[in-house]
Amino acid sequence: MTLKNAECQLCHKSENLCNSHIIPEFFYEQMKLYDNKHRFNVLSTEPARHRPTEQKGIRERLLCKQCEGKLSAWENYARRVLYGDESIRITTNKPKVIECTIDYKIFKLFQLSLLWRVGISNQDGFSSVKLGEHGDGLRRMLFDETPGSTESYGCIILYSTVNTEITSNMIHCMGMSKVDSVECARLLLGGFFWLFFLSESAIDPRQKELFLQDSGHLRILKINQDPNDYIKKLAFDLYHSNPKKFE
């Protein structure tokens, strides 16, 4: 089947577009939600939206071949960081945190590409993430391969050690939330919870140190509670540390 050319969402060139993954395929593989025919059972909390088994995850015609290749190189690296590879050196593995030193540019571009893809997707399941004017800024960063500073679109990664049999088998877009008066996007992917801060300003230093650092220092927090309870507590703590900021 040949498809007519359309505009690539990343480079804006008119090309033959790939059927791109919104959520990288390795998350589905890790979750083992694929059956042996490599089909993914689409989960939805709204019964009417249950669709028949779809092949190879949720996809959409978004990117030209060149841009698709760029994103998949970042994905390959992220898969190694998140699901183990002896070349990734874990410096700390304690009950509450895992720390390692990674390539800032590649992993940050991967994180930005996740946020951007979910934000531009037309799929029902991702409609609750609204990027507004950030959408084009993110596209620029990805196109130019400029990861920005530690605080630009910083992301806190949490791994919940409770209910792992449920959370590690979910791809779930949890929509927007406010922390420290900053709009945040929340995603649950293959056991990891991603909290993206859509601002470069109003970032409390304690939040900033939880983001991937431009030195390459990555922290994944292990929590024994619901990730949403963690976010509520974070917002509460920040408010009480500096209530004047919220007036």
Ligand SMILES: [Zn+2]
């Ligand atoms: Zn392109």
